[in-house]
Amino acid sequence: MSDYRLTPPRNERRDAAENRQRIIDAALHLFDLHGVEQVSMNQIATEAQIGPGTLYRRYRNKSELCQDLIKDSVDMLFDDIYEAMEAHKEEPAGGRLRRLLGFFLRFREKKAQLLKGIENASPPTGKRAYSPIYQELHQQLVLLFEEIHGTKPGGVNSVFKADMLLHALGSEAYLFQRQGRGLSPETILEQLCLTFIPDEAAKL
Amino acid sequence: MSDYRLTPPRNERRDAAENRQRIIDAALHLFDLHGVEQVSMNQIATEAQIGPGTLYRRYRNKSELCQDLIKDSVDMLFDDIYEAMEAHKEEPAGGRLRRLLGFFLRFREKKAQLLKGIENASPPTGKRAYSPIYQELHQQLVLLFEEIHGTKPGGVNSVFKADMLLHALGSEAYLFQRQGRGLSPETILEQLCLTFIPDEAAKL
DNA sequence: ATAATAAGCGGAGACCTCTCCGTTTGTCAA
DNA sequence: TTGACAAACGGAGAGGTCTCCGCTTATTAT
Structure with a gap:
């Protein structure tokens, strides 16, 4: 339990890096808009225009x-x-x-x-x-x-x-x-x- | 928030009382079998042979x-x-x-x-x-x-x-x-x- | 440039909690 | 006995978390 390896691997694929940024942007935006509690992982994925699987691959x-x-x-x-x-x-x-x-x-x-x-x-x-x-x-x-x-x-x-x-x-x-x-x-x-x-x- | 009126109303309808007992029996049985944590409300409803709505009506x-x-x-x-x-x-x-x-x-x-x-x-x-x-x-x-x-x-x-x-x-x-x-x-x-x-x- | 390969992607779907609402059913008074 | 009627029922479905797995794509060695 708990790797907590939150440092993204040094050699991150370009598309992966891009998606990571999209996720962060989307999350910050939605959190700011509706409050952390009210925002679901689904909403974040949608806002970031990625599939749920992709979101969960990066953040468990x-x-x-x-x-x-x-x-x-x-x-x-x-x-x-x-x-x-x-x-x-x-x-x-x-x-x-x-x-x-x-x-x-x-x-x-x-x-x-x-x-x-x-x-x-x-x-x-x-x-x-x-x-x-x-x-x-x-x-x-x-x-x-x-x-x-x-x-x-x-x-x-x-x-x-x-x-x-x-x-x-x-x-x-x-x-x-x-x-x-x-x-x-x-x-x-x-x-x-x-x-x-x-x-x-x-x-x- | 939190009524916590856990005392069933004094005049409980017969069918309601029966279902209450079914729920309790089902829950005790499943909890004993699989552990409290592992048992979902759905499973309890199914085991008790009632609809989910009925279960949630009694226990929020x-x-x-x-x-x-x-x-x-x-x-x-x-x-x-x-x-x-x-x-x-x-x-x-x-x-x-x-x-x-x-x-x-x-x-x-x-x-x-x-x-x-x-x-x-x-x-x-x-x-x-x-x-x-x-x-x-x-x-x-x-x-x-x-x-x-x-x-x-x-x-x-x-x-x-x-x-x-x-x-x-x-x-x-x-x-x-x-x-x-x-x-x-x-x-x-x-x-x-x-x-x-x-x-x-x-x-x- | 190209092929091999591993990493990344994304959606279908399993299963969950909980709500809504049309239908059924006890209960009680007439 | 028989309505009237509130209470109880149950299932459809909204929306959530998270997994699985076949497909795509960036990378790197040749």
């Missing part, structure tokens, strides 16, 4: 397509994050974690639709591996939690805690807080910190 | 059907939980929370497939209200968290924290820990407690 599902569309923004996000982590490396881990979350939540607000599109995998999704974005985020979270909690055997497992926090950052949980509970991004950030960063580590 | 989707199938077990679960909460009412809230989670995780292991069926709502699911089980669980969690944290304005919001924990108990998050991370139910329980119960409140 809508999730992969969304991933491709958001890739560059994700790279920029992590550039920002790494830069901020470096710039505040003297700060306690709790503070840096808060910064990281701040960056991500801002990103999540801007890219809400595509992120949701990425996470809506259709039923045959079994063990649900993380998509690259969440993988990379997970890595950083683990690092920070290890700094906060150490690696003592009896304590919280940093990987576990990172998993929990990551779930809280996913579309389903986040949008429920935003829409169902009516919380602002700032409130959510605050509550996430209170929930996942121990009191002692939250001090500036 | 597979999730509702699963809810109906699990209803009695859920009632028993909460009987157990309330009894245990009552029996240990002198114990600190952290301990009672641990007990509650223990009950739920045991239940979740036994009913894994139906629970997953309940949560797999198809795309047109917007604000994703909790199903009754999770609503009731949420209530209890809020109560316990309020006991643990108080209701001071600057602190963690108990509703928020209950939401986070509830997400961690959902199929997606839980099954990922079980299968993706290979954790045992016991380990998960332990980690959940370490993650969501502050150190001071975890003392016996």
Whole structure:
């Protein structure tokens, strides 16, 4: 499961490259017009003037397509994050974690639709591996939690805690807080910190 | 959204009642045979010898059907939980929370497939209200968290924290820990407690 | 230039969820 | 008993995801 080889093979046939561009253009256009959620793979294929088979050959599902569309923004996000982590490396881990979350939540607000599109995998999704974005985020979270909690055997497992926090950052949980509970991004950030960063580590 | 009026109207027409039973029998049979995930609404309708329209008239989707199938077990679960909460009412809230989670995780292991069926709502699911089980669980969690944290304005919001924990108990998050991370139910329980119960409140 | 070949194409079709609506059928009151 | 009538039925069909497979085409070696 999950090749996630989203880098198009170096030597792409000319017609294939052209179709890839058509797909991307069509998707961006329709997403912009009707919203990611409302647009089906069929519609994209039609708009791109290719057969459904061709579309599915390149992107196994809508999730992969969304991933491709958001890739560059994700790279920029992590550039920002790494830069901020470096710039505040003297700060306690709790503070840096808060910064990281701040960056991500801002990103999540801007890219809400595509992120949701990425996470809506259709039923045959079994063990649900993380998509690259969440993988990379997970890595950083683990690092920070290890700094906060150490690696003592009896304590919280940093990987576990990172998993929990990551779930809280996913579309389903986040949008429920935003829409169902009516919380602002700032409130959510605050509550996430209170929930996942121990009191002692939250001090500036 | 979400009537969740799962109680069949008191005066049910005879043919309707009969069909309801056929549906339930068919579903139980097919679920047992092939697994919840693998069985489609169509197959259930066919097995029950009714039209698709009739099936969908009673259950708006597979999730509702699963809810109906699990209803009695859920009632028993909460009987157990309330009894245990009552029996240990002198114990600190952290301990009672641990007990509650223990009950739920045991239940979740036994009913894994139906629970997953309940949560797999198809795309047109917007604000994703909790199903009754999770609503009731949420209530209890809020109560316990309020006991643990108080209701001071600057602190963690108990509703928020209950939401986070509830997400961690959902199929997606839980099954990922079980299968993706290979954790045992016991380990998960332990980690959940370490993650969501502050150190001071975890003392016996 | 040409032939061989693998990659890419695209549509038919399997199967799904869910809706609409004309027809049938219990139920209840007269 | 018999209508009246709302409730329930069931199937056609819209629209979705995704696969399969015979045909086309770009590429690359000769």
